[in-house]
Amino acid sequence: xxxxxxxxxxxxxxxxxxxxxxxxxxxxxxxxxxxxxxxxxxxxxxxxxxxxxxxxxxxxxxxxxxxxxxxxxxxxxxxxxxxxxxxxxxxxxxxxxxxxxxxxxxxxxxxxxxxxxxxxxxxxxxxxxxxxxxxxxxxxxxxxxxxxxxxxxxxxxxxxxxxxxxxxxxxxxxxxxxxxxxxxxxxxxxxxxxxxxxxxxxxxxxxxxxxxxxxxxxxxxxxxxxxxxxxxxxxxxxxxxxxxxxxxxxxxx
Amino acid sequence: xxxxxxxxxxxxxxxxxxxxxxxxxxxxxxxxxxxxxxxxxxxxxxxxxxxxxxxxxxxxxxxxxxxxxxxxxxxxxxxxxxxxxxxxxxxxxxxxxxxxxxxxxxxxxxxxxxxxxxxxxxxxxxxxxxxxxxxxxxxxxxxxxxxxxxxxxxxxxxxxxxxxxxxxxxxxxxxxxxxxxxxxxxx
Ligand SMILES: [Fe+2]
Numbered sequence: 001x002x003x004x005x006x007x008x009x010x011x012x013x014x015x016x017x018x019x020x021x022x023x024x025x026x027x028x029x030x031x032x033x034x035x036x037x038x039x040x041x042x043x044x045x046x047x048x049x050x051x052x053x054x055x056x057x058x059x060x061x062x063x064x065x066x067x068x069x070x071x072x073x074x075x076x077x078x079x080x081x082x083x084x085x086x087x088x089x090x091x092x093x094x095x096x097x098x099x100x101x102x103x104x105x106x107x108x109x110x111x112x113x114x115x116x117x118x119x120x121x122x123x124x125x126x127x128x129x130x131x132x133x134x135x136x137x138x139x140x141x142x143x144x145x146x147x148x149x150x151x152x153x154x155x156x157x158x159x160x161x162x163x164x165x166x167x168x169x170x171x172x173x174x175x176x177x178x179x180x181x182x183x184x185x186x187x188x189x190x191x192x193x194x195x196x197x198x199x200x201x202x203x204x205x206x207x208x209x210x211x212x213x214x215x216x217x218x219x220x221x222x223x224x225x226x227x228x229x230x231x232x233x234x235x236x237x238x239x240x241x242x243x244x245x246x247x248x249x250x251x252x253x
Numbered sequence: 254x255x256x257x258x259x260x261x262x263x264x265x266x267x268x269x270x271x272x273x274x275x276x277x278x279x280x281x282x283x284x285x286x287x288x289x290x291x292x293x294x295x296x297x298x299x300x301x302x303x304x305x306x307x308x309x310x311x312x313x314x315x316x317x318x319x320x321x322x323x324x325x326x327x328x329x330x331x332x333x334x335x336x337x338x339x340x341x342x343x344x345x346x347x348x349x350x351x352x353x354x355x356x357x358x359x360x361x362x363x364x365x366x367x368x369x370x371x372x373x374x375x376x377x378x379x380x381x382x383x384x385x386x387x388x389x390x391x392x393x394x395x396x397x398x399x400x401x402x403x404x405x406x407x408x409x410x411x412x413x414x415x416x417x418x419x420x421x422x423x424x425x426x427x428x429x430x431x432x433x434x435x436x437x438x439x440x
């Protein structure tokens with residue numbers, strides 16, 4: 001049986017009646033692919049030990065500065081709405097997550113990924129790959145320039161469309177802080193229809209994935225700007241002296 | 254402060270996460286190189302062809318690496334971190350060194366993170382080195398897990414390397430972990 005958007009909406013509403021916490025439900029039937037891919041046993045709670053109290057170190061030998069500009073990776077200028085995305089990565093106690101690796105990937109302005117498994121019949125852009133990397137600064141800040149991605153269809157159900165998003169992979173100073181997530185754009189009409197976004201049943205938590213338009217990040221006659229701050233989970237290791245509290249760091253305008 | 258919710262890596266993570274040498278923590282010709290490999294399976298026992306695993310580990314002396322360079326490996330520095338995507342048959346593999354005990358008597362393990370299309374958030378687990386039965390018996394995590402599931406956390410030593418399979422659901426489901434301050438992820 002082919003499921004319609006109305007069927008999925010009914011399931012999304014049913015799941016919302018059993019609110020979860022601030023993290024997505026792993027067992028979320030409206031996202032069909034999750035049905036056989038979520039653990040049924042509860043996770044084992046354990047104190048982190050040894051390597052789990054640390055995370056891999058990344059440095060400038062890993063990431064070149066120009067990897068934070070997704071618009072200059074080819075001979076020509078990519079098609080679409082040029083944007084800057086910037087924000088800060090903080091740990092669960094409000095300390096900046098400095099020198100951490102941020103990886104991003106996304107569809108182009110037409111909603112097409114440069115990936116062989118993406119069969120959406122929208123054009124590729126020869127001037128856009130859709131991959132970027134950067135390190136956070138001493139104050140946890142990151143910034144990259146890209147093209148606003150388009151929404152795209154997928155096969156979860158008939159006429160399923162993903163809201164426009166950028167995939168983010170982020171490391172913290174501890175193994176336990178590792179997170180991969182998606183950043184969305186404000187006011188997307190597809191939010192209420194998308195089972196991946198709706199798998200976070202707490203509306204306040206869902207909102208944490210939406211960037212804010214920020215006119216201070218907008219550059220005259222060049223690009224619009226979006227701000228998205230990212231909070232990781234709390235750390236377990238005793239903070240180092242080099243972990244400067246946020247309040248001691250000058251606000252970047 | 255509320256931690257950012259996770260979201261699935263989706264089907265196109267290769268685009269953003271793959272890079273040359275990501276699963277070779279040491280070059281395959283390294284005299285102490287070991288292969289850590291296995292399959293990822295779903296709740297039907299079918300291989301998962303679009304999962305990605307990351308490992309993070311101590312070096313053979315039990316030191317926790319603090320050197321950068323995992324993304325652009327120089328062939329000499331052991332950074333302790335690697336990433337591997339599953340192939341169409343659900344198989345993944347790393348070339349690495351065996352971790353040592355970080356303290357005398359501690360059971361060495363690889364810290365493992367699992368991502369996949371269809372998996373809404375990352376999963377944490379451990380792959381313990383087999384062999385030191387005393388250290389394994391004394392381990393806090395292995396002692397907390399029922400004997401019927403303990404084996405899912407311990408790699409097996411085969412002629413072709415250390416084998417660690419990940420079962421996301423159902424029979425033989427891998428024990429996944431949560432930590433204090435991460436618990437909300439499991440509400
Ligand atoms: Fe996507």
